[in-house]
Amino acid sequence: MKIQVTLNGKKQEWDVTPNEYLADTLRAHGCPSVKISCGDGACGTCTVLLNGKPMVSCEVLSVRADGAEIVTVEGLEEEADKIVDCLTRLGGEGCGWCAPGFVVLAYALKRELHNPTYDEVKAYLNGNLCRCTGYIVRIEAVLEYLQMP
Amino acid sequence: MQIREYVKPDTLEEAYALLMKGKANRILGGCTFLKRTNLKIGTAIDLAACGLDYIREMDTEVAVGAYTSLRTVETSEVILREFGPALRESMEHLIGVQLRNAITIGAHAASRFGFSDIIPTLLAMNAKLRFYRGGVKTLRDYMEEERLEKDILVEILLPKEGRRTVVQMARLSYSDYSVFCLAMSRAGGNWIVSAGAFPGRAKLAERTMAVMNGGPVAREEAATLAENIAAEYRFGSNYRGSAEYRRELCRVFARRGIEELAQ
Ligand SMILES: Cc1cc2nc3c(=O)[nH]c(=O)nc-3n(C[C@H](O)[C@H](O)[C@H](O)COP(=O)(O)OP(=O)(O)OC[C@H]3O[C@@H](n4cnc5c(N)ncnc54)[C@H](O)[C@@H]3O)c2cc1C
Ligand code: FES
Ligand code: FES
Numbered sequence: 045m046k047i048q049v050t051l052n053g054k055k056q057e058w059d060v061t062p063n064e065y066l067a068d069t070l071r072a073h074g075c076p077s078v079k080i081s082c083g084d085g086a087c088g089t090c091t092v093l094l095n096g097k098p099m100v101s102c103e104v105l106s107v108r109a110d111g112a113e114i115v116t117v118e119g120l121e122e123e124a125d126k127i128v129d130c131l132t133r134l135g136g137e138g139c140g141w142c143a144p145g146f147v148v149l150a151y152a153l154k155r156e157l158h159n160p161t162y163d164e165v166k167a168y169l170n171g172n173l174c175r176c177t178g179y180i181v182r183i184e185a186v187l188e189y190l191q192m193p
Numbered sequence: 194m195q196i197r198e199y200v201k202p203d204t205l206e207e208a209y210a211l212l213m214k215g216k217a218n219r220i221l222g223g224c225t226f227l228k229r230t231n232l233k234i235g236t237a238i239d240l241a242a243c244g245l246d247y248i249r250e251m252d253t254e255v256a257v258g259a260y261t262s263l264r265t266v267e268t269s270e271v272i273l274r275e276f277g278p279a280l281r282e283s284m285e286h287l288i289g290v291q292l293r294n295a296i297t298i299g300a301h302a303a304s305r306f307g308f309s310d311i312i313p314t315l316l317a318m319n320a321k322l323r324f325y326r327g328g329v330k331t332l333r334d335y336m337e338e339e340r341l342e343k344d345i346l347v348e349i350l351l352p353k354e355g356r357r358t359v360v361q362m363a364r365l366s367y368s369d370y371s372v373f374c375l376a377m378s379r380a381g382g383n384w385i386v387s388a389g390a391f392p393g394r395a396k397l398a399e400r401t402m403a404v405m406n407g408g409p410v411a412r413e414e415a416a417t418l419a420e421n422i423a424a425e426y427r428f429g430s431n432y433r434g435s436a437e438y439r440r441e442l443c444r445v446f447a448r449r450g451i452e453e454l455a456q
Binding site: 107 | 221292
């Protein structure tokens with residue numbers, strides 16, 4: 045099936061099957077930042093923005109993205125730099141595997157929550173697992189990112 | 194799941210006709226459960242264009258469209274204002290925002306999942322379900338139905354009865370499935386008590402509810418009533434907890450719930 049999407053601001057046409065998931069399709073269309081870890085909706089490494097909302101792309105059938113706007117880390121350059129800067133300064137970086145999904149989620153958080161508390165940030169980030177860094181520095185990094193213009 | 198053909202109808206009429214056209218045809222919610230099944234789906238029917246993503250406030254109830262995501266429900270100011278935080282609390286442990294943006298409340302309720310915290314909470318909120326073909330029925334009746342007819346859940350109706358609802362859950366880690374869930378509500382002298390994840394399809398503690406609804410409930414009766422509530426369920430054991438542990442959780446949660454709501 046042919047579908048039209050806007051990926052990181054650019055219109056594209058994709059040919060997809062009804063059994064294909066968005067995470068795979070995105071990787072096949074120039075977005076290697078989209079990582080597939082659990083492939084099961086549980087870890088958040090495949091998080092992208094779908095029509096402005098953070099979504100686990102391994103759970104979304106690609107055909108359902110027809111007409112959608114999709115944003116991955118490749119489309120978030122400036123904001124991604126800010127988030128990664130906060131992470132590295134506070135010691136919140138590790139192997140980097142979970143980082144693209146985390147960056148997209150942190151960006152979504154900034155757009156969705158206004159003046160969130162520590163606990164609200166913690167709850168929002170819950171769907172992104174990290175094997176390396178521990179979670180406290182990541183929460184602190186996001187709190188710093190929220191202070192940035 | 195394996196899908197042969199994907200269709201996105203514009204109306205419920207069309208969606209229902211497609212559903213009835215073949216035994217293997219299925220409605221898609223967020224697909225987060227379907228994805229895990231071995232189902233061979235003939236026509237996969239996407240409800241995305243059927244206008245079922247809404248929360249509408251009316252005089253006597255709030256209607257939640259079946260295609261509304263859990264995230265939309267948990268962040269709804271109308272639901273919080275009218276019914277308090279119980280429904281949000283019943284879903285906020287479910288992994289993360291990114292998954293709850295994908296899951297639809299209608300699919301969850303229609304599936305009668307035995308591990309759900311959301312369904313016992315909706316039961317305690319006295320929710321009704323509107324089906325395309327079957328019309329309106331109480332969630333309580335739907336949970337008891339032996340054989341479900343093929344149908345499309347259109348919306349969940351939450352009656353504005355001034356009901357105060359509390360939900361209590363126990364889990365081994367923050368995002369895990371519950372070991373046990375108990376929801377309880379009170380509107381004036383009317384009480385509803387429901388449990389889920391015992392493990393099994395959520396149901397009401399009907400006998401004890403009849404006693405509680407027969408006269409005023411005093412805080413001092415909480416322990417005895419909680420004992421009776423626990424006696425109504427057949428608890429099971431699995432790797433999350435033993436039947437005895439769940440029975441104890443039920444006693445404690447029921448006592449706390451009655452003490453809180455009897456005030
Ligand atoms: C990683 C992970 C962790 C989870 N953890 C929990 C947890 O902690 N607690 C918990 O309760 N659940 C948990 N779940 C299960 C989750 O609740 C279900 O996967 C989800 O509710 C299914 O919703 P969906 O919209 O994706 O439905 P789908 O998978 O699309 O559909 C489920 C069923 O509902 C039917 N259906 C869909 N829409 C309708 C409709 N309008 N009318 C009639 N039938 C319909 C479908 O045909 C299908 O049979 C978890 C799932 C995942 C992937
Ligand atoms: S790969 Fe999608 S949630 Fe883990
Ligand atoms: S930095 Fe390695 S998994 Fe998160």
